[in-house]
Amino acid sequence: MTRILQGVLEFQRRIFAEKKELFEELGKGQKPLALFITCADSRISPDLLAQTQPGELFHLRNAGNIVPPYGIVSGGEDATIEFAVHYLRVRDIILCGHAKCGAIHGLLHPENLGTLPAVGRWVEHSRGLLQRLKPGSDDEQLQQAIELNVVTQLEHLRTHPAVKTALEARTLRMHGWVYDFERGKVTVYDPLKNQFVPLAESIRDKMLRDAGRDQGPRSEWETRA
Numbered sequence: 001m002t003r004i005l006q007g008v009l010e011f012q013r014r015i016f017a018e019k020k021e022l023f024e025e026l027g028k029g030q031k032p033l034a035l036f037i038t039c040a041d042s043r044i045s046p047d048l049l050a051q052t053q054p055g056e057l058f059h060l061r062n063a064g065n066i067v068p069p070y071g072i073v074s075g076g077e078d079a080t081i082e083f084a085v086h087y088l089r090v091r092d093i094i095l096c097g098h099a100k101c102g103a104i105h106g107l108l109h110p111e112n113l114g115t116l117p118a119v120g121r122w123v124e125h126s127r128g129l130l131q132r133l134k135p136g137s138d139d140e141q142l143q144q145a146i147e148l149n150v151v152t153q154l155e156h157l158r159t160h161p162a163v164k165t166a167l168e169a170r171t172l173r174m175h176g177w178v179y180d181f182e183r184g185k186v187t188v189y190d191p192l193k194n195q196f197v198p199l200a201e202s203i204r205d206k207m208l209r210d211a212g213r214d215q216g217p218r219s220e221w222e223t224r225a
């Protein structure tokens with residue numbers, strides 16, 4: 001705890017003074033760039049990853065970056081998504097899984113969740129992905145499951161009325177990412193290829209598609225909206 005308290009004192013002494021104008025501006029309200037949904041895992045720091053400031057990302061975090069289908073649990077997920085999309089009108093949702101996710105490991109190995117019944121119940125929302133798993137080593141299957149979980153949660157997001165409405169109005173885009181914190185790498189789900197590609201490749205592909213939009217196919221998320 002001492003480490004954390006020292007951190008707060010340092011923030012108050014130095015960082016707050018340096019960014020005083022930013023914090024005053026935030027007092028007027030928030031207009032975040034995106035809703036960032038990721039795991040509660042301590043190794044993931046969205047603002048560090050995206051180099052964003054307070055006020056730029058609206059966060060939703062839980063074990064396994066899981067978004068249950070709308071209305072089936074009375075947790076905070078439905079409310080947080082509704083607030084971000086319907087009220088704050090974020091234009092993007094980033095659903096970001098990560099390498100070595102303990103929650104997804106637990107889904108694959110329920111025998112390890114004996115003393116964690118709440119975690120066991122929570123990861124049940126991702127159980128459907130197990131049917132799509134291909135054979136492989138433990139590590140390969142974990143990586144596959146982490147990616148499939150992101151795709152599953154993007155599908156669940158579409159059941160949320162605020163998301164569905166905004167997608168239909170083309171005022172919202174969804175992005176599925178996997179962050180490998182050991183290597184600093186991000187891969188992005190490409191619905192047209194139905195696979196994850198490196199972030200730089202995803203940006204290049206998007207620019208090419210946008211350039212040829214009049215002739216080329218639209219992205220799957222748009223056509224499915």
Ligand SMILES: [Zn+2]
Nearest residue numbers: 039041101102
């Ligand atoms: Zn995790």
